[in-house]
Amino acid sequence: MMEVGNVMGGISSLGGFAFQIRVFLYYLLNLDENEMIEFEAIDDINVSKIESLNIDKYEISFISKIKKIDISHHAIQVKRTNIDTSTARKILFNWLLIEIENINVERYTLLTSDLTVKDTIISNLDKHDIYIFLKNSKKKKSSNEAKLKFFFGAKFDEFETYFDSVVDKHEIVRLDNVNEIIDQNCKYLFKKSGVDISVYNLRVSQLLNYITCEILNSIHDKRSFAITYAKFMQEAENISNNATDERISLSYSEFKRNHSIDLNELAIAKSREYQQLLHCEMPKALLTDFLTKRLYYGQYRALNIECNTIQPINDIEVTTHENFVLATEQLKYDGNDTPRQRLNNTINLENSYAENVQIRHGVCVHMTKDAKKQDQISWKDE
Numbered sequence: 370m371m372e373v374g375n376v377m378g379g380i381s382s383l384g385g386f387a388f389q390i391r392v393f394l395y396y397l398l399n400l401d402e403n404e405m406i407e408f409e410a411i412d413d414i415n416v417s418k419i420e421s422l423n424i425d426k427y428e429i430s431f432i433s434k435i436k437k438i439d440i441s442h443h444a445i446q447v448k449r450t451n452i453d454t455s456t457a458r459k460i461l462f463n464w465l466l467i468e469i470e471n472i473n474v475e476r477y478t479l480l481t482s483d484l485t486v487k488d489t490i491i492s493n494l495d496k497h498d499i500y501i502f503l504k505n506s507k508k509k510k511s512s513n514e515a516k517l518k519f520f521f522g523a524k525f526d527e528f529e530t531y532f533d534s535v536v537d538k539h540e541i542v543r544l545d546n547v548n549e550i551i552d553q554n555c556k557y558l559f560k561k562s563g564v565d566i567s568v569y570n571l572r573v574s575q576l577l578n579y580i581t582c583e584i585l586n587s588i589h590d591k592r593s594f595a596i597t598y599a600k601f602m603q604e605a606e607n608i609s610n611n612a613t614d615e616r617i618s619l620s621y622s623e624f625k626r627n628h629s630i631d632l633n634e635l636a637i638a639k640s641r642e643y644q645q646l647l648h649c650e651m652p653k654a655l656l657t658d659f660l661t662k663r664l665y666y667g668q669y670r671a672l673n674i675e676c677n678t679i680q681p682i683n684d685i686e687v688t689t690h691e692n693f694v695l696a697t698e699q700l701k702y703d704g705n706d707t708p709r710q711r712l713n714n715t716i717n718l719e720n721s722y723a724e725n726v727q728i729r730h731g732v733c734v735h736m737t738k739d740a741k742k743q744d745q746i747s748w749k750d751e
Contacts, residue, residue: 392447394576395554403437403598404437407434409592410430432447434467443474446480448479448480449483457491457493464477464535465532469520476539476540482544486541494536500529568613568614568676616678617676619665630664645747663731664731666727697715
């Protein structure tokens with residue numbers, strides 16, 4: 370199973386897929402009110418084999434569509450670089466399948482960052498050669514080639530009609546500065562001149578993360594991801610409200626949906642946070658839940674520090690340490706000082722600086738880590 374968190378970790382090094390995500394965002398930022406944009410896989414993909422180190426090779430298997438509601442569609446194929454005749458042929462096959470669906474596509478776009486790609490890369494494909502290529506294809510039935518071979522059969526005239534239609538409606542778009550254009554399109558949406566630059570950058574990053582996670586989840590679930598202009602504006606508003614000069618918030622439900630904990634990972638198994646939780650003798654599911662909240666708090670903490678909203682973090686952690694001292698001393702006085710009781714009593718004490726219970730729980734686990742010395746807490750003394 371593809372873990373979104375694991376794939377996200379490799380996105381920055383995956384030029385083709387990262388570029389495709391940014392192009393999707395580029396078009397999303399330019400939607401009209403009556404439009405929506407959709408991302409989908411258009412070729413057979415073995416989802417179980419998609420990981421952070423190989424997702425880039427599936428770049429040509431994905432396509433985006435801009436839909437004017439009840440009117441027409443615009444199909445966008447993204448290929449960052451290395452567009453040769455073989456790649457052009459695969460792109461043509463993607464478009465032919467869309468054309469066969471008869472969904473009123475008014476334009477097919479091949480978008481690339483390669484400024485050397487010729488305008489004739491698609492139109493130079495010979496229709497007779499392509500038709501013979503399909504007839505001789507031995508690909509499995511679920512592949513694009515097999516679908517086209519079955520549809521056209523021995524009907525070259527029909528193939529020619531579809532081929533000519535796609536070629537006539539296609540265009541080549543070169544875009545080598547997509548990040549700069551995204552920044553230009555976001556500066557009013559996220560009020561670049563009205564907030565600290567770190568907050569603005571976080572808002573843009575959160576939007577990109579939202580789109581990336583939604584697309585990766587849709588790939589895993591073998592479905593398309595579609596977002597309307599109205600939904601996009603709602604998400605942008607939520608992002609702005611959650612990242613201000615005064616505070617940074619982070620949705621726990623979204624975080625948990627896109628991150629997972631593997632207790633078999635060596636880094637986790639060796640961590641002091643994990644070892645301290647083991648002393649509490651809790652079920653594996655509960656232990657995993659606490660580590661997820663610790664990871665969530667770590668992300669929340671890092672975002673606030675990055676945006677210079679450090680005081681809330683200091684208040685949360687100072688209060689947590691005071692709660693731990695109070696809980697431990699009371700347990701010792703009562704003669705009931707066990708690791709599990711220390712944990713339970715500490716997390717149940719009020720911390721008004723923590724905006725949700727997940728932060729209150731997560732910071733408790735966070736403060737058992739090795740790096741914490743002056744205010745480190747322990748469920749079992751060492």
